[in-house]
Amino acid sequence: MERARVDHQTKRDLRAADTGAWASIKETVKVGVQALLIALVVRTLLFQPFNIPSGSLVPTLLVGDYLFVSKYSYGYSKYSLPLSEYLPFKADGRIWAAEPKRGDIAVFKLPKDNATDYIKRVIGLPGDKIQMKAGILYINDVAVKRERIAPYETTGPYGEETKVEQYTETLPNGVVHQVIEREGDNGYWDNTEPYLVPPGRYFMMGDNRDNSTDSRDLANVGFVPFENFVGRAEMIFFSIDEGTPAWQIWQWPTKVRWGRIFSSIH
Template sequence: MSKPMSDTEKKKKSGKGELRETIVILIQALLIALVFRTLAFEPFSIPTASMQSNLLIGDYILASKYSYGYSRYSLPFTEVPLNGRVLGNEPQRGDIVVFRPVPQTDNYVKRVIGLPGDTVQMIDGILYINGEAIDRELIGRSEDRDSNGLTLPIMEYRETLPNGVSYTIQEVSNTAEYDNTGEYVVPPGHFFMMGDNRDRSLDSRSLNTVGYVPFENLIGKAQWRFFSINDNIPPWQVWRWPGNVRWDRMFTSVYAE
């Protein structure tokens, strides 16, 4: 006949059971978060001015992984032996995409301008695709501040792509380094990316640093801003939120202007 447990023994057993249950719940939560990040959405921060005024320094966005399918670049570990894309869908012209340039290790966020087989050229700040000038309407003059705190006067334009996608771009001038280029011919299976802040964006116009982006290197399609704060202030510094959080930008589509 077994000896009845004392109150102390019962408490110890109960405590061990509660600890085990807590550990199981934490492991399950981590697995759910990993699956969500791998297959559904991944958060990214915007540290530079290259996509202003659409994406500001200090914006935090969610990129959908499923939009373009999955590759080793869209998975948490690029060492995964996966070649090409699974369930791949090509981006549309005008999509804002998170990608990994070759051979860099940093993630970039830019807009898809050129599709495979397109020719792309800049002439006096005007974008040409397949020999046709893209509609560009002057909105007005403003000022833009970059990640170094440098403020410059800019011109804002509304640019409309051939498929009807329309968005605002910024130009410091129409004679900057990449405002006049030769023709770029986008290779098969590659895409041509550009920033909306044309004179402050390192993008596919620089063939040696970004260049044409392979379909495999796309990580996801930018969808929503879920947080935004001035000057890249770390979000965990909650005591700095008053006066710095951009509440009007939270939970908004990156395509709504």
């Protein structure tokens, strides 16, 4: 009898242990699903991560920068939301629309294919006249203030260390940012015809003026429709030297640009 009671108690203990283990598994799954749903909502509606694959916004953004883009800054369009065909977009292609401001760094879908993500700075607003003359940016026939500062240290076409001219630009609304001129003031896009920005379109440029395919190139980028905007670049959350994969954590101590992490974008 004593042996039977012991066996019975053991079975009850095993059942209790199984029940507790199953409850623990269910709780873990529940927490995991909740975390995934929260991450999905955040990524869909609030912030989306992007990484910088090219140097068109040097010195502001570097190859290897990882940043958060706020998707709510300009409202939402079919290019920034999944299942957008079921949403009530207005005639201008956005809901809860808020217009980009001059000087914003924004991610948008390339008008040429409406699929490729591009990131540039907002320079021209609807109705503006934009022109480059000898490296100087003109907005509505007024030269944008430009001041030379210390040269920017970078690499040349063959990987050699070099220095290029660097300036601060002050846009008409007071936004101050840096630009570089790798080819001086006589690069391919340093002298252009005037561009008249159509209604509902924006003129986008890179800060690396001689190494940026942007709205100056009408055939490949041109004027960007408002509905193509995905969001505004807000903060760098990670940065690693060009050519170093982020997953190689053993290289982080020497390759991560620690001073750029959690820095805001202007």
